[in-house]
Amino acid sequence: QQPVQSPQAVILREGEDAVINCSSSKALYSVHWYRQKHGEAPVFLMILLKGGEQKGHEKISASFNEKKQQSSLYLTASQLSYSGTYFCGTETDMNRDDKIIFGKGTRLHILP
């Protein structure tokens, strides 16, 4: 079952912060985050494993709430280069069959 991402789209001015959420109705083993620029392939940002760890990547970080089966991606002081569509991908805990299911994506547009 597809994880649910919110919001569907967001427009920010350069320097503002954004939060993108990803939730699942199933127990999760891991959550992946990817960014896709228009006309390009998705590019990996980070993986979070169950255990509630938070990861950071420059001004982009993420958290994973195992109890709620939710992950959030935080973009701090956004830059023009952050524009694109963000996808979360989830692996469920039940089978660990290495099937990764993606949400529908969140379109992020940064204005100068």
Place this chain on the structure above:
Amino acid sequence: DAGITQSPRHKVTETGTPVTLRCHQTENHRYMYWYRQDPGHGLRLIHYSYGVKDTDKGEVSDGYSVSRSKTEDFLLTLESATSSQTSVYFCAIRGTGTSPLHFGNGTRLTVT
């Protein structure tokens, strides 16, 4: 960049004709995936492989078949293409453990 190549990059075909898309990797990764991407639907898993001759269905497998006779190649076949299969198809590879997906550049398929 991960060594993954999709061919062809673009294809136009007629309804009812068979089509085969190829994904080739040079990373010796165990896992390979086929996704399709359509506006409003994000990335949807078609089929995936967890080893040579080991494949399984994804979310939207109807009308598609796959084969993996060698570690490096994963073929996606549309036995009789339909207009609903017009899409951008991405192949992805993944190593073992908690490693990320690496995507190919995609194949844009148009079924007229």
